[in-house]
Amino acid sequence: xxxxxxxxxxENISMRFNLGIEKxxxxxxxxxxxxxxxxRKENKNLKKKNEFWALKDxxxxxxKGEVIGFIGSNGAGKSTLLKVVAGVMKPTxxxxxxxxxxxxxxxxxxxxxxxxxxRENIYLNGAVLGYSKELINSKFEEIVEFSELRDFxxxxxxxxxxxxxxxxxxxIATIVDPEILIVDEILSVGDIAxxxxxxxxxxxxxxxxxxxxxxxxxxxQIKELCDKAVWLEHxxxxxxxxxxxICKKYEKFANSK
Amino acid sequence: MTNFIKxxxxxxxxxxxxxxxxxxxxxxxxxxxxxxxxxxSLLYPLLTMSVMALVFSHMFKMSLPGVNYLVYLMSGLxxxxxxxxxxxxxxxxxxxxxxLINKVYxxxxxxxxxxxxxxxxNFLLTLIPLYAIIFLTGTGVNIYHLLLxxxxxxxxxxxxxxGFILSTISVFLRDMFYIYGxxxxxxxxxxxxxxxxxxxxxxxxxxxxxxxxxxxxxFVRDIILxxxxxxxxxxxxxxxxxxxxxxxxxIIFKKNQDKFIYYV
Numbered sequence: 001x002x003x004x005x006x007x008x009x010x011e012n013i014s015m016r017f018n019l020g021i022e023k024x025x026x027x028x029x030x031x032x033x034x035x036x037x038x039x040r041k042e043n044k045n046l047k048k049k050n051e052f053w054a055l056k057d058x059x060x061x062x063x064k065g066e067v068i069g070f071i072g073s074n075g076a077g078k079s080t081l082l083k084v085v086a087g088v089m090k091p092t093x094x095x096x097x098x099x100x101x102x103x104x105x106x107x108x109x110x111x112x113x114x115x116x117x118x119r120e121n122i123y124l125n126g127a128v129l130g131y132s133k134e135l136i137n138s139k140f141e142e143i144v145e146f147s148e149l150r151d152f153x154x155x156x157x158x159x160x161x162x163x164x165x166x167x168x169x170x171x172i173a174t175i176v177d178p179e180i181l182i183v184d185e186i187l188s189v190g191d192i193a194x195x196x197x198x199x200x201x202x203x204x205x206x207x208x209x210x211x212x213x214x215x216x217x218x219x220x221q222i223k224e225l226c227d228k229a230v231w232l233e234h235x236x237x238x239x240x241x242x243x244x245x246i247c248k249k250y251e252k253f254a255n256s257k
Numbered sequence: 258m259t260n261f262i263k264x265x266x267x268x269x270x271x272x273x274x275x276x277x278x279x280x281x282x283x284x285x286x287x288x289x290x291x292x293x294x295x296x297x298s299l300l301y302p303l304l305t306m307s308v309m310a311l312v313f314s315h316m317f318k319m320s321l322p323g324v325n326y327l328v329y330l331m332s333g334l335x336x337x338x339x340x341x342x343x344x345x346x347x348x349x350x351x352x353x354x355x356x357l358i359n360k361v362y363x364x365x366x367x368x369x370x371x372x373x374x375x376x377x378x379n380f381l382l383t384l385i386p387l388y389a390i391i392f393l394t395g396t397g398v399n400i401y402h403l404l405l406x407x408x409x410x411x412x413x414x415x416x417x418x419x420g421f422i423l424s425t426i427s428v429f430l431r432d433m434f435y436i437y438g439x440x441x442x443x444x445x446x447x448x449x450x451x452x453x454x455x456x457x458x459x460x461x462x463x464x465x466x467x468x469x470x471x472x473x474x475x476f477v478r479d480i481i482l483x484x485x486x487x488x489x490x491x492x493x494x495x496x497x498x499x500x501x502x503x504x505x506x507x508i509i510f511k512k513n514q515d516k517f518i519y520y521v
Contacts (some may be wrong), residue, residue: 088361090515106361110357114288120282124278127278128273129361133274
């Protein structure tokens with residue numbers, strides 16, 4: 001394989017979270033624990049127990065133009081993996097290289113301000129996603145058209161229904177032609193008509209030769225869209241390979257539980 | 258070092274638009290549904306000053322020989338208000354934007370920086386009432402006023418440095434919001450805003466001189482009230498304190514920013 005064709009290289013990535021214990025720190029408890037030697041030892045064990053490896057030694061490569069699906073139970077580490085690839089989180093261990101600009105559609109509508117109007121939020125959210133002013137100006141019509149919210153452009157989005165907000169967010173996120181597209185369960189946006197439309201839009205983007213990382217619980221969708229699949233369970237890669245094969249294995253595993 | 262500067266300028270260029278958007282969002286949200294809107298930026302410092310002037314010059318019979326008390330008060334107040342508002346907003350900017358930090362990659366220094374810029378624009382507006390007072394009281398201006406931007410830049414750097422430090426601490430220790438609230442009250446009284454510095458006992462004066470805001474206000478008042486170029490030591494204190502705090506803040510922030518995400 002030519003080296004140029006590799007778009008994403010994930011090498012031995014591990015990600016550690018601390019469950020709860022680090023969420024808050026109280027001075028009183030810290031003071032008590034400091035002097036209580038017995039407890040200090042206990043705490044050390046507790047800390048180990050509280051450690052949670054969301055990803056363990058994950059390695060894979062994605063070639064240009066490939067559509068790769070991620071499957072696994074809830075909490076298997078799929079979303080964490082995508083966030084690491086998107087650069088939102090830094091892995092505890094391991095290395096990641098991505099060649100090309102990434103469009104992370106992980107959680108849409110990041111940075112929406114409920115008090116601002118839809119028009120203002122298009123610019124704000126666009127800036128958050130890293131778009132330039134020129135790009136937003138030139139694509140503004142397209143966003144408005146696609147979201148079907150022309151009559152509500154100057155309404156603060158706190159008055160929007162959740163479906164309307166989601167439609168706006170989807171429309172903003174999909175105006176770019178990214179080299180790497182990261183999609184996390186967002187195809188269930190809006191009403192049925194819009195779902196159809198957004199799926200069509202996604203297909204168009206995928207067929208345009210984009211490299212796609214795709215997380216979904218719908219195996220039908222995965223089988224339909226992906227060439228390759230990665231099966232994660234408890235942060236560990238169970239299997240990588242041809243999409244249909246992996247899906248079959250996973251189905252078997254899920255049914256046997 | 259050149260690499261470092263190159264990185265900063267590249268990143269500033271890349272995220273300029275985002276910064277503008279964040280600052281303009283703050284403005285829009287701040288004055289949403291208020292009848293007077295941006296006029297409040299001018300009115301608010303004037304009104305606070307009036308209240309303080311009333312209390313201090315009439316009830317406590319405060320006056321300063323040779324200078325106008327209103328101008329004295331206003332010049333200190335404008336500087337201190339910038340610091341207190343910007344550092345407070347910057348402190349909560351990282352915690353307040355966790356939902357964003359969690360979803361997309363944005364360099365995190367943008368949040369404290371955009372808050373300091375936002376309040377900075379507001380600060381420039383408060384210069385209008387300050388100059389109104391300067392003219393109305395007959396204090397007048399002189400050519401040295403052109404040196405004032407130096408003090409403003411120092412003030413900005415110092416505040417930004419504090420913003421970096423405070424926002425980092427508050428991620429790990431939410432108590433900081435309360436602690437800093439008390440600190441800022443103490444700081445108000447430890448800075449000669451409404452009283453004359455000469456009233457402070459001599460053996461205690463050195464404590465007041467450790468306060469960077471003391472020197473910035475000193476610089477500004479030397480020019481506005483006493484029509485003179487500040488002494489060399491004032492320049493040095495201003496630059497050392499502001500650059501020092503900015504550097505410390507940047508280092509602390511940079512060292513810890515990757516850990517922020519675990520404390521959501």
